[in-house]
Amino acid sequence: MNTDNTAWGLIFGAWLVASVSTLGALFFGEVMQLPTCALCWYQRIFMFPLVLILPIGLFPLDRKVVRYALPLAVLGWPFAVFHVLLVAGVIPEEIRPCTQGVPCSEKVIEWFGFVTIPLLAVVAFSAIIALLVLALIRSPK
Amino acid sequence: MMQKALLFIVAAAGLALLFVLGTLAYKSEKVDESAQLAESNRARLVRMHSPTLGKDDAPVVIVEFLDPACGTCREFYPLVKAMMAANPDRIRLVLRYAPFHDGSDKVVAALAAARKQGKFWPALEALLASQDAWSPNHRPQIALALKQLEGLGLNLEQLRADMAAPGIAAMIAQDLEDAQALNVTKTPEFFVNGKPLPTFGYEPLKKLVDDAVAATRR
Numbered sequence: 308m309n310t311d312n313t314a315w316g317l318i319f320g321a322w323l324v325a326s327v328s329t330l331g332a333l334f335f336g337e338v339m340q341l342p343t344c345a346l347c348w349y350q351r352i353f354m355f356p357l358v359l360i361l362p363i364g365l366f367p368l369d370r371k372v373v374r375y376a377l378p379l380a381v382l383g384w385p386f387a388v389f390h391v392l393l394v395a396g397v398i399p400e401e402i403r404p405c406t407q408g409v410p411c412s413e414k415v416i417e418w419f420g421f422v423t424i425p426l427l428a429v430v431a432f433s434a435i436i437a438l439l440v441l442a443l444i445r446s447p448k
Numbered sequence: 449m450m451q452k453a454l455l456f457i458v459a460a461a462g463l464a465l466l467f468v469l470g471t472l473a474y475k476s477e478k479v480d481e482s483a484q485l486a487e488s489n490r491a492r493l494v495r496m497h498s499p500t501l502g503k504d505d506a507p508v509v510i511v512e513f514l515d516p517a518c519g520t521c522r523e524f525y526p527l528v529k530a531m532m533a534a535n536p537d538r539i540r541l542v543l544r545y546a547p548f549h550d551g552s553d554k555v556v557a558a559l560a561a562a563r564k565q566g567k568f569w570p571a572l573e574a575l576l577a578s579q580d581a582w583s584p585n586h587r588p589q590i591a592l593a594l595k596q597l598e599g600l601g602l603n604l605e606q607l608r609a610d611m612a613a614p615g616i617a618a619m620i621a622q623d624l625e626d627a628q629a630l631n632v633t634k635t636p637e638f639f640v641n642g643k644p645l646p647t648f649g650y651e652p653l654k655k656l657v658d659d660a661v662a663a664t665r666r
Contacts, residue, residue, distance in 0.1 A: 319452075319456065330464075333467070
């Protein structure tokens with residue numbers, strides 16, 4: 308029962324992070340009407356479904372949900388990291404995937420001098436992966 | 449189990465509430481901001497060179513930033529005309545050019561040149577009506593646009609010459625500069641007696657116009 312509670316809490320935590328990220332992305336895009344570049348869309352593709360998938364594993368607790376949710380987070384993470392490197396200028400202009408429309412290397416938000424939207428995405432994906440992996444490890448074999 | 453369900457529902461409702469409150473706060477701040485922007489840039493709303501429709505001393509002035517290649521501008525044009533018809537002599541429409549589509553500036557130059565021959569409004573109406581024909585896939589093509597102007601009784605040779613006049617380029621540049629200063633990034637954008645729309649749409653525009661007309665009747 309105790310490990311059940313821990314797993315539930317971890318998956319719930321991952322859902323919270325995914326929900327805050329999703330609402331945040333919608334706020335940036337729909338309310339503030341900031342442009343959504345191609346890379347942002349790929350990150351959204353891997354983030355938004357988590358908001359629905361994870362709660363299905365919470366009621367009643369089904370640890371197998373980690374098997375279904377983790378691949379999404381694991382695939383979303385490199386997109387976010389790539390995006391951060393692009394904004395930071397580590398990855399040169401030529402190989403950026405979006406040449407038309409909104410340039411992905413544009414910084415539309417910069418809080419405290421270093422917090423950008425892709426950085427928030429990296430943090431969110433990392434947190435979700437960590438929480439889900441913990442939930443997996445804590446499961447009885 | 450019950451406790452967990454409660455925790456989940458409270459968290460979900462809390463996040464949703466936060467989102468709604470954030471949206472409302474952001475929107476109201478934005479409306480204040482754009483109203484202030486319009487207020488402090490009043491001189492930029494109407495220029496001497498802007499084409500106008502309606503009586504010069506009409507109490508309600510609608511300033512519209514318009515791109516002849518913009519589909520929504522085409523949709524709004526008859527709606528604005530209907531508002532003017534419903535309130536005769538009370539509304540004046542001032543058009544500002546916002547050629548945001550690539551190549552639209554040339555079409556605007558053609559309109560300005562048509563204006564020199566006293567045919568601005570027929571030319572605009574002809575271009576809006578045939579938008580798909582001269583702007584396939586939202587790519588305005590001046591050669592196709594000029595074709596639509598045939599049959600309006602314009603001297604097209606003169607029109608082509610006038611299009612290249614430096615005054616017209618300067619006028620378009622001025623309108624674009626004003627659009628930027630007023631934070632007009634999409635077309636059409638309306639200002640009714642200097643007030644921007646709180647949110648974009650026909651209903652908000654109608655309400656703003658109706659309120660302004662009602663205020664002049666008091």
